[in-house]
Amino acid sequence: MDRTADRRSGEGSADPSGTSGRPLTCCRGGAGEGNRTLKCGGRRSRLASRRNRVDRHNELVRLSPVGARLQIRPGAEAELPALVEALGQRPFFADRLARQHQGRGLLLVAWLGDRPAGDVYLLREPADVPEVHRYLPGVPQLDHLEVVGPLQRRGIGTALIGAGEDTARRLGDQRVALGVGLANVEARRLYERLGYVDWGHGPVVGTWPAVRDDGAAVAVSQLIDMLVKHL
Numbered sequence: 108m109d110r111t112a113d114r115r116s117g118e119g120s121a122d123p124s125g126t127s128g129r130p131l132t133c134c135r136g137g138a139g140e141g142n143r144t145l146k147c148g149g150r151r152s153r154l155a156s157r158r159n160r161v162d163r164h165n166e167l168v169r170l171s172p173v174g175a176r177l178q179i180r181p182g183a184e185a186e187l188p189a190l191v192e193a194l195g196q197r198p199f200f201a202d203r204l205a206r207q208h209q210g211r212g213l214l215l216v217a218w219l220g221d222r223p224a225g226d227v228y229l230l231r232e233p234a235d236v237p238e239v240h241r242y243l244p245g246v247p248q249l250d251h252l253e254v255v256g257p258l259q260r261r262g263i264g265t266a267l268i269g270a271g272e273d274t275a276r277r278l279g280d281q282r283v284a285l286g287v288g289l290a291n292v293e294a295r296r297l298y299e300r301l302g303y304v305d306w307g308h309g310p311v312v313g314t315w316p317a318v319r320d321d322g323a324a325v326a327v328s329q330l331i332d333m334l335v336k337h338l
């Protein structure tokens with residue numbers, strides 16, 4: 108998938124789920140904790156227990172951003188500053204918003220409130236990798252899937268892929284493809300879980316423009332496997 112060298116997601120941010128600071132109380136129950144639970148009975152323990160329930164409720168809300176609070180929609184030019192603030196990669200987002208304007212693809216952005224939580228680009232123009240062009244003509248690709256580091260593993264990536272597939276389906280596509288780096292076994296596991304299968308033509312070299320942290324434009328190449336899903 109298309110990646111750029113100045114990715115900022117996940118760097119230097121605290122985990123908003125707050126699980127590391129979660130207070131531990133003695134009334135958590137569970138096998139083997141019965142004695143401790145009994146020993147701390149009385150008003151204090153009831154208060155602790157109520158606080159624990161409230162904490163757990165808050166934790167559930169924080170750990171489940173997918174739902175009413177998560178909105179996925181095509182990005183707009185005016186949202187470029189917010190995208191760059193959350194995810195970096197100004198040249199990438201400026202380019203994809205311009206392509207979207209020309210009808211060449213769609214930049215889908217997941218929002219939590221007024222902050223972007225992740226994005227995926229649905230590429231609907233001929234692939235520049237020759238083998239992909241040859242074996243998957245006219246098949247759109249989900250490209251540059253990413254979720255802000257501290258918000259990963261909350262279902263947002265899954266929701267973005269679903270939104271990309273729905274969009275492709277609405278546009279009349281019957282298949283969608285994506286590339287995954289050979290070493291990115293975690294992402295591949297996610298795709299396979301969602302029904303993507305290897306295209307059967309072996310790895311290809313994906314090359315894409317990237318921007319280093321110092322602003323220099325570079326080309327990045329990587330061996331990728333192509334996966335396909337019937338919609």
Ligand SMILES: CC(C)(COP(=O)(O)OP(=O)(O)OC[C@H]1O[C@@H](n2cnc3c(N)ncnc32)[C@H](O)[C@@H]1OP(=O)(O)O)[C@@H](O)C(=O)NCCC(=O)NCCS
Binds near residue numbers: 253255286295297
């Ligand atoms: C891949 C990615 C978009 C998934 O988003 P997510 O919101 O974490 O995904 P979900 O919560 O819907 O699903 C979780 C699954 O994603 C995969 N995953 C989780 N963290 C990951 C990470 N840091 N890198 C790659 N894949 C990851 C795992 O398969 C995980 O399943 P598991 O919890 O059973 O191990 C996100 O982790 C990410 O931005 N990773 C870095 C960029 C990247 O590798 N993009 C994919 C390029 S092909």
